Amino acid sequence: MSFDYDLFVIGGGSGGVRAARIAAGEYGARVALAEEYRMGGTCVIRGCVPKKLMVYASSVPTMAEEARGYGWSTEVGRFDWQAFRAKLEAELNRLEAIYRKGQTGAGVTVHDQRATVIGPHEVRLADGTEISAKHILVAVGDVPFVPEFEGREHVLTSNDMFKLDALPRRLLIVGGGYIAVEFACIMEGLGVQVTVWNRSPLMRYFDRECADLVTEQMQARGIATRIGVTVDRVRKTAEGLAVTGGESTETFDAVLYATGRVPNTKGLGLDAAGIKLAVNGAVMVDDWSQTNVPSIYAVGDVTDRIALTPVAIREGHAFADTVFGARPRRMDHDLVPSAVFTRPEFGTCGLTEEIARAQEEIEVYATSFRPMRSSFAGSPDKVLMKLVVSKATRKVLGCHIVAPDAGEMIQLAAIAMKMGATKEQFDATCAVHPTMAEELVTLRKPVR
Numbered sequence: 365m366s367f368d369y370d371l372f373v374i375g376g377g378s379g380g381v382r383a384a385r386i387a388a389g390e391y392g393a394r395v396a397l398a399e400e401y402r403m404g405g406t407c408v409i410r411g412c413v414p415k416k417l418m419v420y421a422s423s424v425p426t427m428a429e430e431a432r433g434y435g436w437s438t439e440v441g442r443f444d445w446q447a448f449r450a451k452l453e454a455e456l457n458r459l460e461a462i463y464r465k466g467q468t469g470a471g472v473t474v475h476d477q478r479a480t481v482i483g484p485h486e487v488r489l490a491d492g493t494e495i496s497a498k499h500i501l502v503a504v505g506d507v508p509f510v511p512e513f514e515g516r517e518h519v520l521t522s523n524d525m526f527k528l529d530a531l532p533r534r535l536l537i538v539g540g541g542y543i544a545v546e547f548a549c550i551m552e553g554l555g556v557q558v559t560v561w562n563r564s565p566l567m568r569y570f571d572r573e574c575a576d577l578v579t580e581q582m583q584a585r586g587i588a589t590r591i592g593v594t595v596d597r598v599r600k601t602a603e604g605l606a607v608t609g610g611e612s613t614e615t616f617d618a619v620l621y622a623t624g625r626v627p628n629t630k631g632l633g634l635d636a637a638g639i640k641l642a643v644n645g646a647v648m649v650d651d652w653s654q655t656n657v658p659s660i661y662a663v664g665d666v667t668d669r670i671a672l673t674p675v676a677i678r679e680g681h682a683f684a685d686t687v688f689g690a691r692p693r694r695m696d697h698d699l700v701p702s703a704v705f706t707r708p709e710f711g712t713c714g715l716t717e718e719i720a721r722a723q724e725e726i727e728v729y730a731t732s733f734r735p736m737r738s739s740f741a742g743s744p745d746k747v748l749m750k751l752v753v754s755k756a757t758r759k760v761l762g763c764h765i766v767a768p769d770a771g772e773m774i775q776l777a778a779i780a781m782k783m784g785a786t787k788e789q790f791d792a793t794c795a796v797h798p799t800m801a802e803e804l805v806t807l808r809k810p811v812r
């Protein structure tokens with residue numbers, strides 16, 4: 365049977381572009397890709413990249429404060445959101461062009477429109493064109509989830525945060541995961557009065573001690589938090605958006621919902637093609653990212669495994685190696701490190717103390733202190749370095765860091781953990797002095 369292409373990729377985000385580029389560029393496959401919005405996907409256009417640039421912008425007042433602590437007579441001045449937004453848009457256009465060039469340069473045919481699946485080897489583009497392919501890769505990502513309540517149409521999602529006409533004076537953020545706490549710190553840094561409402565403690569699935577320290581420091585910076593509350597309704601009034609949760613009503617200029625994301629499979633034709641979906645719409649795949657329909661694979665957030673860009677990229681790459689490169693490779697989802705870009709940052713890899721303790725006997729090594737840099741500047745900020753160690757094997761099961769640049773530090777600690785390093789091997793590594801990270805190799809006695 366002959367097909368128009370060897371591979372048709374639906375979605376030009378982290379997972380899709382990597383798979384398409386490797387299949388076409390390295391293995392010579394005939395590949396087409398459809399993207400309905402902007403090339404690069406969530407990470408490049410409305411996720412990691414613009415978010416991190418906003419993190420940098422929002423960190424400047426803290427830097428200025430610190431500079432004063434070091435003897436500089438500096439004032440931070442006024443933040444110009446319009447100027448920043450114009451630069452951000454130019455940067456995203458530049459990156460989008462690079463991603464597009466990466467595809468066309470590798471020989472991928474790009475269709476700038478929506479595609480849906482109409483059979484095991486067939487897709488239909490929004491303009492009605494039908495295309496056949498030996499393999500189809502579903503890499504459509506996920507979309508913000510906003511629960512049902514009265515006034516839901518008045519709230520924003522993370523997609524809107526990069527395009528605001530003006531910064532709100534008073535912002536309510538609902539949720540307590542990555543997106544909620546990152547935007548809380550960003551907006552506070554940009555001068556917005558921020559309140560966070562969540563039904564459970566912030567960063568619930570993270571190491572409790574670390575999540576609590578990040579929460580305390582967010583509160584110390586002036587971010588108001590209300591835990592154990594859900595929103596009943598949002599009403600537009602002359603003063604702003606009146607939000608009612610439980611007994612009380614407060615008024616804000618904008619409300620951001622960051623209550624998770626759901627797989628983007630609505631209307632994609634997957635059930636009609638016989639593909640098994642989970643209850644939340646996620647595409648069910650095996651370790652090779654293959655669905656129950658052998659010609660159709662899926663990678664990235666749409667599979668609801670670990671929703672991070674480097675994971676989507678590796679799943680896409682492993683798929684291309686396996687199917688087109690005759691190099692069978694599976695993505696290893698164990699010990700994937702990540703960072704929450706709060707202020708201070710929170711880097712994490714492996715098991716939380718709570719999960720590890722439920723599984724086996726452990727020792728916990730931890731230290732919390734005011735680092736030299738902030739202590740000299742007169743800032744109360746504290747850092748926390750923590751190792752969770754198996755009593756039986758001595759392996760470091762979890763490493764959790766709350767500190768400026770914790771994302772950079774956890775990347776390196778994760779290499780040792782992936783190699784199976786024991787606590788004694790961490791200890792055998794000589795410290796770099798004076799640094800914060802040296803504490804990771806000088807934690808002598810367990811605290812628990």
Ligand SMILES: Cc1cc2nc3c(=O)[nH]c(=O)nc-3n(C[C@H](O)[C@H](O)[C@H](O)COP(=O)(O)OP(=O)(O)OC[C@H]3O[C@@H](n4cnc5c(N)ncnc54)[C@H](O)[C@@H]3O)c2cc1C
Pocket residue numbers: 374375376377378379380398399400401402403404405406407408410411412413415477478479480503504505506522543628632663664665666670671672673674676
């Ligand atoms: C605010 C925010 C911040 C984030 N920060 C980080 C971070 O700091 N670090 C990190 O690792 N991860 C971060 N993430 C998560 C990261 O962005 C995702 O894990 C990653 O983008 C997933 O890649 P993907 O290929 O699965 O999907 P996506 O990148 O979402 O790509 C899917 C693409 O498919 C397109 N599409 C969908 N349906 C169709 C269709 N039918 N036809 C054609 N095209 C279609 C979409 O337009 C989209 O471009 C963040 C996410 C958000 C929302």
Ligand SMILES: NC(=O)c1ccc[n+]([C@@H]2O[C@H](COP(=O)([O-])OP(=O)(O)OC[C@H]3O[C@@H](n4cnc5c(N)ncnc54)[C@H](O)[C@@H]3O)[C@@H](O)[C@H]2O)c1
Pocket residue numbers: 511538539540541542543544546562563564567568594622623624625670671672702703704705
């Ligand atoms: N730095 C990073 O790596 C980074 C940054 C942003 C996003 N991401 C990825 O994107 C994913 C999505 O982020 P997110 O913050 O939207 O989701 P999340 O799953 O991290 O957090 C969702 C939050 O919403 C709350 N919630 C869920 N349903 C609710 C409801 N019906 N009513 C009230 N509250 C509700 C949950 O209790 C939780 O606090 C993350 O899991 C992560 O994988 C990663």
